[in-house]
Amino acid sequence: MEEEIESRLVFKEGEQWQAECGPFTTFEKLEHEGASLLIQAVDHWHGESQGLVRCFRFLPNWRIDDLMISYSTPQGGVGPHIDNYDVFIIQGLGKRHWRVGEKSELHEFAAHGALKHCESFAAIIDVELEPGDILYIPCGYPHEGYAIEPSLNYSVGFRAPDQNDLLSSFTDYNIDNNATPERYTDRVMQLRERPGQIETQELRELHRVMLANCQTPEALIPWFGKMISEAKHELDIAPVEPALENEEILQLLEDGAQFIRLGGLRAVYFQQAATSLFINGLHFDCTGFKELGHHLCDQDEIGSEVIDLLHENHGALTLFTELVNNGYWYAE
Template sequence: MSYQFHQFNIDSFLKNFWQKKPTLLKGLFKDFQDPLEADEIAGLAAEEQIESRVVYKKQQNWHVEHGPFEEYQVFGETDWTLLVQAVDHYSEEAAELLKPFRFIPNWRIDDLMVSFSTPGGGVGAHVDQYDVFIIQGMGKRHWRVGLQQTMQKSIPHPDLLQVDGFNACIDEILEPGDVLYIPPGCPHEGYAIEPALNYSVGFRAPNQQDLLSSFADFALQEECFNKRYTDPELQATQSPGLITEAETQKLVGLVKETLSQSDSVEQWLGCYLTQAKHELAIEEIEPAYLPEDLAEMLQQIAIWNRLGGLRCLLLADKFFVNGEFIPTEKQQRPFITFLSNHEVYASSDLNHYLTIEENQQLLLALVNEGFIYPLED
């Protein structure tokens, strides 16, 4: 199933709304069809490796339970929501919903969360620190969204951080195909009016702590940035308890110098930005394909898919896949650009690049890793 925007000006949206203010995009998907049914969402939530939770309200008290789930009768017929993370990792049909949003760089896209709500179901008023598009599927849901404002936080359950009261600039009932865009820091709450499915396209936005922590881990793992502080021009001090301004600047300069080593910084950043937040549904190839096996498959199979949720990116001339740096040659740049910019590959397009032996070796390695697989009828 292919999803396309209906009468949507991307440039206008980015200029007027992206990370600025929320907006309701009525009928953004015309004649919207759900890629999954509620039973299929429940089936995913039964899997041990898939992150899921049920948020429900009972006698004015909030509760959260974490999956896997085998049955839902205990929650009743109203006032609960099932949320399943990274559904794009496990469903090719659901992953199609991400494609229209790839006018935003791939490294910013986090995952597709899907929720099923009974009437009255929701997670309460809250604030997220990331951009999100919420697509209304089956059913109807009442949403209130506000601009950034001062609010009182509350923790009705250890797994829930909510806000108490906010002024709404959007107060609407969403129907299938409507899309709500909410920037970071904007309060929002939604409650199902009838059994409803919602699809949340979330975006990653690392903060300084995330970046520094990852950078430090990289430096320890790679045993790089080992330059030590030196002071050959040291002079006797009358204040041994004082750290001088010059010493301070020299120490800080050591830290700054690590960021000036572009090769190491690019390798760290590429690995960091391609690490999957949620587990990938990788199927190991045993025994591994040989070059002649791949050549035969390319003749027999027309279309290949990239694994759902797999991060495959270019940074400068470096190629990164799933948190790993993949060394390539200069002549491979067109091929790795092609692999990074698409999620579906036609054999005819792949063969165009496979006249170069290194590209053949790279594709074979990616297929044997389970990162690219044939889409068989």
């Protein structure tokens, strides 16, 4: 019912699929069979749901996307489709019938402006999920699920940017950050008998100029750290007002406070650049206190275990105070 929340209602009118995007003022369609309400990034807004995402921390944080929760009335679903990312589906309330097919080239089409379906497929998994069951569906495998009775499903998806996403983002980054871009120049210009021909050495030079800013994996770090730490969905950020001072942060920790990372906040570092933190699309330098930076990225909670470090290292304390004042960590 709120603007910041990404939600959809999916249902059928006769044989025609329909989809409506929130916010919603009425939920009358959920009084009938064959309807589903899907809400993205619930972990960004609902503190208790973050515990479910933590169960998947055995996988890299940068791959975890969000927690999507769906409620379906009997026969409710979104139709047969293929996702371009891996997903774990946890059954909550009720039962749901799932079919998963082999990965193959299937025709895909728009069943509605907000629904992409695939053609029918033979099932290699055909199962009813009951509360507590988990179904893992790898990227590219067709699947469909329909509620047998009123059901809640919890889906944890994983980011998998494609070439176009990466190239587009890298280009935008260079436009914003490269004030003196290298320009193509001719190494040797000679009289041409074929002026319409682009010669091999010219194409090679164009290729070199285009790749000049990404010749090594390490050259991608400033861009990719910013890109992958940006939230895909809205965050419930509430900056601290009035801002806290360093001493107040220390006092809170000494009084036993636990600081919790904001739901959905992305915080990463690179093995090749251990003193650079990337949090919510911003770069922070933790030279001299990388242990704190890594702890912030690896753990969802921070408490008394860092008191000594913050007492001993003014830079570490100043950074953590800034992150708290930004609303990225909050005292519980």
